[in-house]
Structure formats: structure tokens, C-alpha cells
Amino acid sequence: MKQKKVISDLSKSFFKDKKVFVRVDFNVPINGRTNSIREDYRIRRTIPTIDYLLDCGAKVVLGSHLGRPKGKFVSNLSLKIVSERLSELLDKEVIFCADFIQEKLAENIDSLPSGSVIMLENLRFHKEETDNDSTFSQHLAELADIYVNEAFGTSHRTHSSTYGMALRFDTRLAGFLVDKELKFISKMMEEPEHPFLVIIGGSKINDKMVAMANLLKSADKIIIAGGAAYTFIKANGGKIGNSLFDDKMVDWARDVYKEYNKKIILPIDHLVSESIDDTNSCLIVNSDIPDDYQALDIGPKTIELFNSNIKGRGYIFWNGPMGVFESDTFSSGTIHVARAVALATLRGATSVVGGGETIAAIRKAEVLESEISHMSTGGGALLEYIGGIELPGIEILD
Structure with a gap:
């Protein structure tokens, strides 16, 4: 994978008194109540x-999305x-800009002292963001001199803030978080x-199976x-009863298992129920x-089987919980898997955990x-x- 320039690859003086647009991923869970x-x-x-960037004497303009407002203002x-x-x-102080479409915003940012931090309102309140609209991209680009991507989680989107506006900058850099993501994934x-x-x-299921196919040969x-x-x-x-599966991937799974059955470890027992809400019908089969x-x-036998394979040393990549972990039942x-991965890490393994559900599971396990x-x-x-698959928001970087 081609290495991308990071903000620290340039001298600190390069950023002094410059306006730096940083595309961040602040798509955090909000408790509406x-x-x-x-x-x-x-x-x-x-x-x-x-x-x-602040230490370099830059002005930092932050852009992000939150949720899926579908081009409309949604207060929560x-x-x-x-x-x-x-x-x-x-x-x-972080200066919050509710109306970043205003004509004089670029001039207003120019008048702010170096070391200022400005956060724009939810970019996806504007349909033009997800459409990668040319005019919208140009407007965002006019707010800064340098572009930095610090939002790996949205880099697969060809949106204005991840791609369209970046095209309009001479300097397009990775932030420290994106750099760390790329290094860990490249090594893996x-x-x-x-x-x-x-x-x-x-x-x-489908997305994970595509990723899994690319890991089958190298994984032990x-x-x-x-x-x-x-x-x-x-x-x-x-026989899987009413369990979740992907009907379109059954033939693929059959072929993969035939070739890699010595590598693949599947559950040998299961905690089942007639429904998520009906805990009285739970059985171990x-x-x-x-x-x-x-x-x-x-089930408990599978927990023991999985944990016996999660040990110290080597490399561990984990994406996705073992079940409906949001329910205590x-x-x-x-x-158990989260704690086994943590223990393996303490024993010398390199562990990479990815995906919002998996990180939430790590939290629930008190890891x-x-x-x-790396999370x-x-x-x-x-x-x-x-x-x-190439990520547009990464490929566009220097």
C-alpha cells in the first residue's frame, strides 16, 4: 500500500498562520433522552x-457528520x-458555526487569531455533501489552505468533505489517527x-465475507x-432454525469451507431462543x-473452544460481536472473547479491533x-x- 504523507512530515512552520480543514469523524452516539x-x-x-496543528500556529476548521439526517436539519x-x-x-473555546454556507465565513475565519478552532455544523444537513456537489465542495475548500483527513471511518465515501473538496487543495495530508489506521492495516x-x-x-454478513476472503490465505x-x-x-x-444468515452467500461459504476447513472454527453449541425478548425460552443446543x-x-463449549485459540503472540484481528451482546442474556x-483478546495482548499479541459494535462490546466487557x-x-x-477496495478519501491524499 502506498504510504501517505502525514502532517508531521512537513515542518511546523509550514502550518503557521494557515487555515487547516480537518475532516474528522465525530459520528458519536447521542442519548436523545x-x-x-x-x-x-x-x-x-x-x-x-x-x-x-494548534501548536504549529494554525487555525483549525473541523468538519464532520453525525447520523443520517438525509440533507435536512435534525435538531438532535x-x-x-x-x-x-x-x-x-x-x-x-471551540467556535461553533451553525451556518457555514454564509458568504463571508471565509473572511471571518481570516480575521480570527492563529490557534483558533472552528467547528462546522453537521455537513450532512446539506444534501450536497453526500452528492459530492461541485459548488458545495468549492465552498468548503475556500475555508482553508490545507486539507487533512482524520476520518478513516468515512474514507470509503465519495462525498464533498472526503473527496470533492480535497481535489481543490495542493496539500492533502493524513492526520495521526488515519496514519495509525493505515499502518496497522497495512501490516496485517x-x-x-x-x-x-x-x-x-x-x-x-456480506461486507465481512468480502474482507474474510482476502484474509483466508494469510490467516492461520x-x-x-x-x-x-x-x-x-x-x-x-x-439446521439453523430462524438464525440469521445470508442466503446469497451460502454457495460461496460451501466452497470456502471445502478449501479452508482446517483453518475455520465454527460454533459447536449455541444459546438459542424463540425471540430476543423471550428469555424464558432460552436453550443451549x-x-x-x-x-x-x-x-x-x-454456547459455553464454543466459548471454551474460541478462547483456547486466542492466545498470546502473533496477530489478532477482531470485527463483530459473537451474538446480540446488547442484551445481557x-x-x-x-x-469472554473480548477479555481473551485483551489477555492475549498483554501476553504479547498485536490486536486490532474494528467496527462500532466491536468497540461497544469491548466497553461492555470492561476491557x-x-x-x-489498536481500536x-x-x-x-x-x-x-x-x-x-480502494478508499477514495485515502487515495486522494498526497
């Missing part, structure tokens, strides 16, 4: 880049609350330490749970799942950030990159 941020991990991860998706949290983390794809263990779970073992596992089990003639039941977590498998080598902020972007 209390109007508070439930998890500020993505905000905190950008602080080193923002601090560095405003970034105002995020700007307030960022101000607390930076211990300085090109020269992973062995044994190389891949753990795939979650409900979004692949643990599969969630919807992907039941696609494989069904492909091998197993060792083989075929009854017709009216669905697997919602891995069905969270045991995910919590510390310091117990994982990727990318979800779909991470899987596409692993799957060999």
Missing part, C-alpha cells in the same frame, strides 16, 4: 492531531453538543505476525460467529437448532483501551479496505 454523548472515543482520538443530530465536549477536552495485510488469528462476528485460524457462522453451518447441511428458534449467542460469548493494541474507528471503510 438526556441530550448527552454516550461515548466520546472518536472525539478523543482526534485530539493529538488538533493539538499538533446537531454537532453543537460535540463542539462543547471538544472544548472541554481541548480546554479552549502485508506482513502479519504469526500465528495470525481472525475473528469475524456480527450481523452485517479464522473464528466465525454471528450471521456469518450460520451461513457456513447452513452451507454444510446444518449442541447441534441442530430447532425450527422455531434462533441462535443469539455462542446474550452477551456472555462476546464478553481498557490500553489492553488492545479502529472504521466500520465499513475498514472492511472495504481489507477486502481490497
Whole structure:
């Protein structure tokens, strides 16, 4: 993978008194009832880049999206609350710009002192953002002199703030977080330490199977749970009841298992129920799942099997929970795997955990950030990159 220039590759004097547009990913979970941020991990991860640019004497203009407002103003998706949290983390004022389409905004930013931080309102309040509209891209580009991508999680989108506006800059750089993401993923794809263990779970099956296909040859073992596992089990003639699977991927899974069955580790028992809400109908089954039941977590024998393969040394990549971990009833498998990955890391393994669900699962398991080598902020972007798909927001960088 071609190396991208990072902000620290240029002299600090290069940024002095310049306006730097930083595309960040502040798509954080908001508690609508209390109007508070439930998890500020993505905000905190950008602080080193923002601090560095401020230390260089730059003016920093931040652009992000929050949720899917579909081109309309949605009050509970405003970034105002995020700007307030960022101000607390930076211990300085963050100027919030609710109307960044105003004609004189560029002039107003020019008049601000160096070291100022400006945050624009939710970019996706404007349909032109996701349309990669040329006029909208030009307007954003006029707000700054230098472009920095610090939003790996949105780099698979050809949007105005990730691609269209970047085309209009002579200097297009990666921030520290994007640089770290690329280095960890590149190492995993090109020269992973062995044994190389891949753990795939979650409900979004198709994207993960594309990524999985690109890891099959280099991985020593692949643990599969969630919807992907039941696609494989069904492909091998197993009865999965009402469990989640991808009908379009069954033939592919059959072929893959035939070739890589010595690497692939599937669940050997399952925690099943007639529905997520009906915990009274929960059963542990060792083989075929009854017709009216669905697997919602891995069983105790599978937990033991998976954990016996998650050990120290080597490289571990984990994307997706083992079951419906949001429910305490069905969270045991995910919590055990999270703690096993943390323990393996402490014993010397390099661990990369990716995807919003997986990071939330890490939190639920009370695993510390310091117990994982790298927690990727990318979800779909991470899987596409692993799957060999070029990311427009990365390719456009110097």
C-alpha cells in the first residue's frame, strides 16, 4: 500500500498562520433522552492531531457528520453538543458555526487569531455533501489552505468533505489517527505476525465475507460467529432454525469451507431462543437448532473452544460481536472473547479491533483501551479496505 504523507512530515512552520480543514469523524452516539454523548472515543482520538496543528500556529476548521439526517436539519443530530465536549477536552473555546454556507465565513475565519478552532455544523444537513456537489465542495475548500483527513471511518465515501473538496487543495495530508489506521492495516495485510488469528462476528454478513476472503490465505485460524457462522453451518447441511444468515452467500461459504476447513472454527453449541425478548425460552443446543428458534449467542463449549485459540503472540484481528451482546442474556460469548483478546495482548499479541459494535462490546466487557493494541474507528471503510477496495478519501491524499 502506498504510504501517505502525514502532517508531521512537513515542518511546523509550514502550518503557521494557515487555515487547516480537518475532516474528522465525530459520528458519536447521542442519548436523545438526556441530550448527552454516550461515548466520546472518536472525539478523543482526534485530539493529538488538533493539538499538533494548534501548536504549529494554525487555525483549525473541523468538519464532520453525525447520523443520517438525509440533507435536512435534525435538531438532535446537531454537532453543537460535540463542539462543547471538544472544548472541554481541548480546554479552549471551540467556535461553533451553525451556518457555514454564509458568504463571508471565509473572511471571518481570516480575521480570527492563529490557534483558533472552528467547528462546522453537521455537513450532512446539506444534501450536497453526500452528492459530492461541485459548488458545495468549492465552498468548503475556500475555508482553508490545507486539507487533512482524520476520518478513516468515512474514507470509503465519495462525498464533498472526503473527496470533492480535497481535489481543490495542493496539500492533502493524513492526520495521526488515519496514519495509525493505515499502518496497522497495512501490516496485517502485508506482513502479519504469526500465528495470525481472525475473528469475524456480527450481523452485517456480506461486507465481512468480502474482507474474510482476502484474509483466508494469510490467516492461520479464522473464528466465525454471528450471521456469518450460520451461513457456513447452513452451507454444510446444518439446521439453523430462524438464525440469521445470508442466503446469497451460502454457495460461496460451501466452497470456502471445502478449501479452508482446517483453518475455520465454527460454533459447536449455541444459546438459542424463540425471540430476543423471550428469555424464558432460552436453550443451549449442541447441534441442530430447532425450527422455531434462533441462535443469539455462542454456547459455553464454543466459548471454551474460541478462547483456547486466542492466545498470546502473533496477530489478532477482531470485527463483530459473537451474538446480540446488547442484551445481557446474550452477551456472555462476546464478553469472554473480548477479555481473551485483551489477555492475549498483554501476553504479547498485536490486536486490532474494528467496527462500532466491536468497540461497544469491548466497553461492555470492561476491557481498557490500553489492553488492545489498536481500536479502529472504521466500520465499513475498514472492511472495504481489507477486502481490497480502494478508499477514495485515502487515495486522494498526497
